[in-house]
Amino acid sequence: MFLAAAIALFISMVMVLTRLYAGPTVYDRVLALNSFGTLTVLFIAVLGFLSGRPDFLDIAILYALINFVGTIAILKFFRYRSLGDISQVPDKKGHDQ
Amino acid sequence: MVATVITVILFTMLVLTALAIVRIYSLFAVVMLSGVFSLLSALLFVALDAVDVAFTEAAVGAGISTVLMLGTIALTARTQKKATRSGFVPFVVVAVTGVALVYGTLDMPNFGDPTAPASMHVAPEYMTGSVKDIDVANVVTSILASYRGYDTLGETAVVFTAGIGVLVLLSGLGRRRREDEEEDA
Incomplete structure (x- = not known):
């Protein structure tokens, strides 16, 4: 069962x-x-159940948090070309802000 | 058996990702692929039971360094220049180094071998003395935070300094100061 899930992944x-x-x-x-x-x-979750030790589930949740924050950072970077204070970014597209 | 198959598949995907990084000229795609590369190596670390290393790899490799690389792209260029010279000599150097490294692993003890020299030297002392000396049940924590406490402190100082340096470089502090001077003049 978990093997099938691993193959699908x-x-x-x-x-x-x-x-x-x-x-x-x-x-x-x-x-x-x-x-x-x-x-x-x-x-990571499937691997924990495959090896019979589902202790790493909380680690998997932390990965989900990192993934979310990372995607937000990348998208924010695309929108504003900077990660710092938005008000200091040169206003290239006036109608956007 | 299953663990070996999983490790082999993960390594295959790792090699494919590395080849894709070499082939692609769009630097943005390269940054995304290097994020995938570090997620894959984090998965390999989890498969080897090194969960703490895996977490560091995912946080630093897929999280922070992706964003730092994007910052670098914003300051420089978006595509890689075509190489003007042939890549034959670098390829030979890399291939020879790789073969030498693989040859070096042949003498290494098997994974998880309890009679390996690395687990015979001071490790038994740590394993038995952890609870008595330091009163911490987790051996990894007691080694990192107490037996090798100064080492960990030094590492933290190095990482902290590097982080401050990168922040200062990317924040454009020098640029802003120059603009201020121009306004004053």
């Missing part, structure tokens, strides 16, 4: 990697990285 990982390699737009790649992070979380 591997197949999805390969598909996500293909999308990440092929692109073509930036957003495909951001989404692919985010999906890969989610697959990592799921795989």
